[in-house]
Amino acid sequence: VQLQASGGGLVQPGGSLRLSCAASGFTVDEYAIAWFRQAPGKEREGVSCISSITDSTYLAESVEGRFTISRDNAKNTMYLQMNSLKIEDTAVYYCATTLKNYYCSGYGWNVPHEYAYWGQGTQVTVSS
Secondary structure (H helix, E strand, O other), X not given: OEEEEEOOEEEOOOOOEEEEEEEEOOOOOOOOEEEEEEOOOOOOEEEEEEOOOOOOEXXXXXXXXXXXXXXXXXXXXXXXXXXXXXXXXXXXXXXXXXXXXXXXXXXXXXXXXXXXXXXXXXXXXXXX
16 A cells, blocks of 8 residues: 655745645545645644545645645545645645545544554645
8 A cells, every 4th residue: 555645845825736645555435535734843733534435525624715635536546735825834745544444524534643554745835
């Protein structure tokens, strides 16, 4: 099982980025899959989660209205569209899955220790 995150970069406040998470060894519509982020000196926090079967999505309050999670089953890839980026969105972003939970609502989706499989992270820097 592998998760490969990409798409990070340097963007000005108010700008947009789309992160990708390519999966191998499982299919992205098979289990719930999530995005986390970790800023320097801070704990890793859950950003968004998408459930299998129902496609229900969940967002952290800090990104509601600005970020959208989605997946492309044909490409076996999950995405995080980030709009109206703020300086406080600066962090390393990770994708993760438990490979045992189908629904984000069925466990602590935003709790890092629930997850056994992580991508390597992609840096997002929001700066003027």
